[in-house]
Amino acid sequence: MTYTTEIIIELPLDDFIKKLNNAENMKHWQKGLVRYEYISGIPGELGSKMELFYKLGKREMNLTETIIYSKLPHELHMTYDTKGVHNIQKNYFESTPEGFTKWTSKNEFLPTTFTLRMMILLMPRAFKKQSMKYLLDFKNFAENDISVNEA
Template identity: 30%
Template sequence: MKFSGHIDINKPVEEVVNFFTDSKNLAKWQDGFVKKELLEGNAWENGAVSKMYYQYGKRGMELTETIISNLLPHSFEASYHHKHMDNTMRSEFKPLGELATRYIYEVEYTRMSFVPKLMGILFPSMYRKQGEKWIKQFKEQIEKL
């Protein structure tokens, strides 16, 4: 399963990328985010591995992020592993003049266990809608600054 899209942000690309790379901002746009912990390598460098923790009510979730390619301020790609699924996300940041940025994203789910796969079949837009919600929240939060 794969989806992609873009959103235009009324901030210069440098500000957008700085907001994107500051882990303290994750809780502002990713629902349930608790913390990010570096496990291997150097933060934001290719090959770096981090554990990301989320809390949804009484249910916790952990993801392992591995940076595939960091070519910021232009692009960033990482893989995310969860016990029930794996996905990759590629983000690109294109300047739209000096005061705006186009954030282009592409998410591909490469592995899903039975229940998430079934949910994707029964509710095909569920994963896309969650991703788009976070992208919209990203835009809202950075434009507040």
């Protein structure tokens, strides 16, 4: 399953990248993020890996993020792997004529188990909705300093 989400963040591109590329900020816009650990490579650079730990209600989940392409401030591509799914996320950033930042995120979800394959088939909107939620939560944090941990 593939889909694209977009959002305008009312910050100049350089300020946007500083907030987005700071791992300490993730807890402010990724609800349920408990902690993260660098596994290998230089944080934020090509090939680096980070483990992300989430608690979503009673469910705990961890993802491994790998940076597969980086041409900041305009592109950042990652993969996310967890039990049952491999996600490729290609992010594109551009300045708007108003001096803001347009964030376009192209996602491809590749299920690795039958259960996730069925989930993606039956509930594709849930994946897109969650991706859009992260973009909106980042926007709220970046523009208004509102953390999902305080909401």
